[in-house]
Amino acid sequence: MKKVAPVFIIIVALIVTAAVAIGIKRTKTVDWEESFDEKSNKPYGVxxxxxxxxxxxxxxxxxxxxxxxxxxxxxxxxxxxxxxxxxxxxxxxxxxxxxxxxxxxxxxxxxxxxxxxxxxxxxxxxxxxxxxxxxxxxxxxxxxxxxxxxxxxxxxxxxxxxxxxxxxxxxxxxxxxxxxxxxxxxxxxxxxxxxxxxxxxxxxxxxxxxxxxxxxxxxxxxxxxxxxxxxxxxxxxxxxxxxxxxxxxYDGDVEKESNLSWFLEQLSFRWAWYTAIIFGILFMIFNAKRKQRVIRIIKPLQNTTVAFVKTVSNLYFDTQDHKNLIDKKITYFLEKIRTDFNLDTSVLNEVFTEKLATKTGKKKEDVKKLIDYINWLRSKNEFFEENLIKLNRHIEAFYNK
CATH class of the missing domain: 3.40.50 (Rossmann fold)
Incomplete structure (x- = not known):
């Protein structure tokens, strides 16, 4: 690339020199045709x-x-x-x-x-x-x-x-x-x-x-x-x-010209435009080899655990299987207690309640209500929607307080 740089500079210098020389020699002619055309900006347009x-x-x-x-x-x-x-x-x-x-x-x-x-x-x-x-x-x-x-x-x-x-x-x-x-x-x-x-x-x-x-x-x-x-x-x-x-x-050439035509009629603008185009082409030529291939973006696998749990719970809820939902909610709660606070959840008694209240920093009365309700649910064989809703409220209150 070090050898290419001087060549590039020489080419640009030659182009600019030629542009200036041609621009100086070029004489602009004025069209004095009496067109009386309302779209013409020439001297004898209207x-x-x-x-x-x-x-x-x-x-x-x-x-x-x-x-x-x-x-x-x-x-x-x-x-x-x-x-x-x-x-x-x-x-x-x-x-x-x-x-x-x-x-x-x-x-x-x-x-x-x-x-x-x-x-x-x-x-x-x-x-x-x-x-x-x-x-x-x-x-x-x-x-x-x-x-x-x-x-x-x-x-x-x-x-x-x-x-x-x-x-x-x-x-x-x-x-x-x-x-x-x-x-x-x-x-x-x-x-x-x-x-x-x-x-x-x-x-x-x-x-x-x-x-x-x-x-x-x-x-x-x-x-x-x-x-x-x-x-x-x-x-x-x-x-x-x-x-x-x-x-x-009158051929109405003014109508056919774009707004760019006025700029191209101005010497400075015209050669600035041409120089910009030439630089752009040369940039693409010398820069093309330096570009690497497009790296395909691979999206990571999505964690669908939450969606799966929602789907399963909706399935149980739609089939009115409240017992299964209550059992799973109690099991998940106790598993989280074991993981977060390293407590044995095999026996949910007064000692367990005190330890859980101490480790969580929550009031013993609030913790006791939740544990007593879980023990009460474990002693029943028939469940209703109200039991599931009440259990959910106790657990949410435990986490929020």
Whole structure:
């Protein structure tokens, strides 16, 4: 084993050195995919917004919709088979172009019956454009990657959005009946947030979904802009769309990863984990030969004397053989007297009584009662249960006093 120790140390040193070298050279890449997925913790996921919705809409239910809106809202209509009637605010962040026409119709009907529809996306399904008579356009950011976002009814400084190659804006809409709520600015202001009265409800359309992502919510004071946007929505139950994220082709890798994945992404934790595994394997390899075989535990034989005596006594008691039980109880008592006090028990007379009282330190009167009762029992031929019980009490009193 002395020769193995240096080899073991050398192997561990090589492994740790290699781990450090690989860790230093490895550059971590950031995934900037705009998934808008509520389970994604990546920069352009919306997990932070999703987790904060219950705090933003307190005392109201927040439901996640994993189905095409047509199916979900149809099932949860007054004539549907769902568990409740869908009422409140339906929120879609990004990827709305994957909505089918029947889902667009169902969402418009949802708003028409007194509810709220909120969509933040770079563009909308053509059916929404046609129904609401709106048109959008794009302005490229030729100077830098920064645009400015502002809200009309909030005293809030312009919010910077970086990593932005350009802005979408509303090129045409019904400026008389539609309310302008916000702007984007690259070279000059463009309308990018409007409120549209629709039937008994409202539709809100917003053209910069990146503001809702994890990256922007954690950047400086950009969260205030999001709070301002959502403050326009009524205090009702919320339906958060997840179906369009599934349809967009985002593979939801965050869902598949375990909680260990976060630790493995951290360089120190990762190599600590790998080193622990390697040490464990090496420990098992070098320690296996030192282990002896499992020694089988042999249980000692149990002393069944007491159980045997109880069984025999129960047998005599059940058969009402009181004479036999009394004889055996007297015999056992006298045997114990002979063993413990070295007295001759062949004659139970006055002399024997005095000797027994002296050796045991008990009152002569108490000892005499027991000996007299034993002598009386020996003179009888017929016994009853009461005789057995009385003898037992005398013997117990002798041992207890």
């Amino acid at each position: 997990s932070i917004l999703y987790k904060e919705l219950p705090n933003l809409f307190k005392n109201h239910k927040v439901r996640t919709v994993y189905h095409q809106p047509a199916s979900y809202l149809g099932a949860n209509s007054e004539d549907g088979y769902g568990e409740h009637v869908a009422k409140g605010t339906y929120i879609i962040i990004g990827n709305s172009d994957y909505l089918e026409d029947d889902s667009v119709d169902e969402l418009l009907n949802f708003a028409d019956t007194g509810n709220t529809l909120f969509i933040s996306d770079y563009n909308f399904p053509q059916k929404i454009h046609d129904t609401l008579n709106i048109d959008t356009d794009y302005i490229a950011n030729e100077k830098d990657s920064i645009s400015y976002q502002s809200l009309k009814h909030f005293n809030l400084e312009d919010i910077i959005i970086d990593k932005n190659e350009g802005d979408m804006f509303f090129a045409s809409f019904d400026s008389i009946n539609y309310n302008v709520l916000g702007y984007s600015k690259i070279d000059y202001k463009h309308v990018n947030f409007i409120e549209i009265p629709f039937g008994k409800g409202q539709i809100y359309l917003h053209l910069e979904p990146k503001v809702f992502t994890n990256y922007n919510l954690l950047k400086e004071n950009r969260y205030k802009y999001v709070e301002g946007i959502l403050s326009h929505l009524p205090e009702t139950d919320v339906y958060f769309d997840s179906y369009t994220k599934i349809q967009s082709g």
